[in-house]
Amino acid sequence: MSTAPVLPAESSQLMERILYEVKRVVVGQDRFLERVMVALLAQGHLLVEGVPGLAKTLTVRTLAATLQGSYKRIQFTPDLVPADLVGTRVFNQKTGEFSTALGPVFTHFLLADEINRAPAKVQSALLEVMQERQVTIAGTSHAVPSPFIVMATQNPIETEGTYPLPEAQVDRFMMKVLVDYPSDEEEFVIVERVIGAPLAAQPVATMAQLAELQLACRQVYVDPSLIQYAVKLVGATRRPERHGLAELGKYLSYGARPRA
Template sequence: MNEQARGAIDSADLMERLLYEVKRVVVGQDHFLERVLVAILAGGHLLVEGVPGLAKTLTVNTLARTMSGSFKRIQFTPDLLPADLVGTRMYNQGTGEFSTVRGPVFANLLLADEINRAPAKVQSALLEVMQEKQVTIAGETYRVPAPFLVMATQNPIETEGTYPLPEAQVDRFMMKVLVGYPSEEEEVVIVNRVTGPRISVSPIATPEHLTGLQDECRKVYVDPSLVQYAVRVVAATRKPSGYGLEEIERYITFGASPRATIGLIEGARALAFLRGRNYAVPEDVIDLVPDVLRHRLSLSYEAMSDGATADQLISRILQALPVPERPLEAHVRATAR
């Protein structure tokens, strides 16, 4: 076993221990937890949709404690201002000078709770920091801590007093994850755990350690056939008729951007890394396709009237496109040399 393969296994073991520590507090939500770790390793951001009370805030807060990182939560409201997010310049009467007050975006994990309750001007204040990992205050640029993850939540059952997210904002989220209700068995455990003795969480990794894991994750081998497959999947959302999907073309107004293809490959690397492999396989890409694409499809009025959802259209695209062969480990090792 070469050094890269051993490093991937050791790192996967660390992520397993981190995940185990989080699950001592958070019950269920395996898919959601895995996607949060994928986003951290891939340097992406998450848009989470789910009804209140499903441990979204608890998950991010607990994860921040396990990685000894800083956690900030912003409750988005209609009266929120951009300066409330990124910070501002304050005048000190004692010294007669201006000083910079940094906003809550300066954290490793930032929870933007109910992001669609603030107007577009406030939502757009996150554009620079999500893409460039920096903010500009009064002409000066400041870097945010690394690693940096924005997790924004929105409530799917309320529309009154909400503002739709700008397309440029939505596209900067690597994935949109749907969080569902727990099973009856899981809910029994939740009640017992919340009403029982308080569980303390131990730090497993430091932010610097996770930054190193991000660098290791980028070394995961991705076969060119997987890149071509990801490109075809995303291209099929733009012109379905070119891939024998004429029946769904009328349902899609605009397809996914190249950010979706990048997100699929970066996410597949992270998922393979979490699963203890130093190379990605087709399953890694396929598992991420719904989460990476569902928020990037602009559906037509005809789709809405026929009840067609983004997930249904994505499933149809996956069924129509041939899956590349799984790369052999011997081929991966030879390529790595």
């Protein structure tokens, strides 16, 4: 497989190959997969809400295999501490010296499973990594691999003993995606695959090529009129009465942040 830099004319074709390979393994969930790809290209992070068993873990693992990137999964629990995520200093009794043990956040693709089951200080530690793309251990900064994407999940049907994410922390995610059950036809295919030979994703690109795609996306021309339209949309969520939408004010608790 070629590892040459991605040329602009090849970008869309490469994305199609990546998406095709992921869809070859993950049955259905087209809307979810497309949003994962958008977040990946825009260097954002995803908050995913859905019951267990809807291919959330499979999607991230398959995407990592397709792009030959590293993948880690963290199961968030109430007894988790920030050091379990970012790492810590470890004392070696044989040498009498301290060494740095990096945590599971040092990966390309990170699945933060049931993020709302961990205390606020653990959630904050993860969200800081998402924003800064580095961690500080004993006064030394360590950058996470690049590209870096976090997909955090929440289970909507089991809320007892959870720590809901504050609005300010939810704002760190580029988008929130609701994952629904597959259709009858898709579930039939899933059952067939469970009783048959499992499919494995084949590498079709590299993380270096993904970085080229991300750069290409940032170089796409955006007309000022489109930017102005986006600004007005965001402004309408804050002060709808200024845009002739006063009747919608009762449905809005908070306006969109500048990150929107």
